[in-house]
Amino acid sequence: MANARTETGLARAKLLASARSTLHPEIWWMVVEELSESHDFDGLFLCARLNRRMAHMALRRLYGIYDLSPACNLQICYLKGDKFEKSACLWRSLVLSSVGETLYPYCCWIKSLKLTSFDRLFAGPPVTCRSSRARFLSSHIGKYLSSAKDRDNYYTENFDRLKRDITTEVVDKVINYIKAASDHGDTVSTLYSLQAPWFSSASLMTWAPSLSQLTSLTVDDGTVLNSDVAQAFRENCPALKEVHYCEFQRTNDLQMAGFLRGLAPNTLESFGVVRESLDFRHSIGIESLKALTEHASSLKRLGFYLPQAALESLVVLSDCVSIESLTLAHEPPTQDFPHGSWGNTLQGHMSRSERILSWLRRCTHLKELKFTEIPDFGVPELLECPERPSDKFDHQVQ
Incomplete structure (x- = not known):
């Protein structure tokens, strides 16, 4: 083949x-x-x-379109006949172009800075990643990445910290170069999407002024999103409309709520956990749900886990009637909340159940509905809704 x-x-x-x-x-x-x-x-x-x-x-x-490739990397570079790992080659070219060391300004042509493949260069135990690390963190790259000069930590337990430093520095260089090119009249240099596993709240606030056209933000740890970060994006990134996270600690519910309220009202169109990361440990709380109502007119896609006995809290979203896709999941059964108890609890509050169903009926643009460990109390009625043809309604209940 x-x-x-x-x-x-x-x-x-x-x-x-x-x-x-x-x-x-x-x-x-x-x-x-x-x-x-x-x-x-x-x-x-x-x-x-x-x-x-x-x-x-x-x-x-x-x-x-590099981020749309199957492996999110490109085969564009060879050195003395030896084929470099594709993703290592891509990121070497981006870093070197950000300091003017390449024939073409590669990093000015990207529309999405997706560092998932960059993170894979260093994933796994130190010994197993020795080859890919060595290829990327060469002496040539080391001249431009100050954090890459700490070679004593390349293959030690301290590499996790070093990896964060390297990732942050790479993003710094690429974003600053794109911003400088844009300031000099290069209309092609525009970054619309930012996704990386190693972001801090401070880094996000630092980068915000250079991301005026950003529309999509994905962070690994949702706890870095707070009211200060929201204010920075509200002032500098008016086009931001999609925010997703991979992990979230429910104890930071008020912090996430502060972020959602801090964004300009009715600007958020898509919010929630990355689908591949759907896990009951990353469920959001009632305060975050309430804060989502600040974007009632704009929200189109929602996807998250809810904590135990919280289905009835969905009532607070009743004004969000522009929803097109809704993915909800519930924590697995426990001794305190055995399988089916949530549905029984909901049926015991028929007024709230009817209000939730009434809300979903009013979401006439709803095309996709997925429930996991949640009773299908409303799906049959939704299928009968004349405003929503059943052949155009994708639903799944697990």
Whole structure:
């Protein structure tokens, strides 16, 4: 299979090479646009190898969609015949471009700074990551990353701290370079999405002034979101409309509520835990639910865990009628709350149950509903709602 793909790639390369002298530049532009829209990373890479003009055109689009690649990395670099790990190569090129050490300004072409693949370079025990760390943290990179010079901690238990420092420094350099390019009139340099595992509240507030066009923010630890962070984003990132987290401690419910209330009213469209991270340990509390009503007119997508015996608290969201997707999950049964007790409790408060069902009925744009460990008290009635054709309503109850 690998040989077949290689032969196909070579055939495509020969075809492009033979045609490059005859096709008009506008035709090449259309070819590159089509490859970009179809996420054909191999095709874009081959176009980039034709000549300098094509390289600028193809690489700009290649980096613009790098986060959509299967592995969130690109195969664009070789060194003396040895193939670098794809993600290590990508991040080396981004870091070096942020200090002007590359032929092209790669980091100015990205639209989403997604550091998941960067984190994978250092994931796992120190010994097993030695190869990928060594490839990225070379002496050349070390000249530009002060935190990477701490080589004594590369393969020790202190590497977790070092990893956070390196990640923060990488984000600093990329964001600052993009901001500087934008200030000098480069309209292409715009970062719309930021996602990384190692963010602190202080870092977010520092970066906010350089992220004026940011629309989506994903953090690993939801507890870094507080009213101060919200104020920084409210003042500097008016386009922010999506906020997601991977982990959250319920004891920080008031802190999360302060963040939600601190954002400009009715600006948040999507909020909740990253679906791959749905876990009862990351459930939000009643104060966060109340704070979501500050965005009642704008909220379209919600997804989170609720604590024990809290289903009836959904009543506070009754004004959020623009919801299109709702994913709710409940903590697994315990001795104090055996399986089914939540549903019985809800049925014991029929007025609240009816109010929740009434709310869901009024969400006429609701297209996706997923309940986990939650009674399907309203799904049959929702399916009968004339304003919502059942064939366009995706529902799942587990």
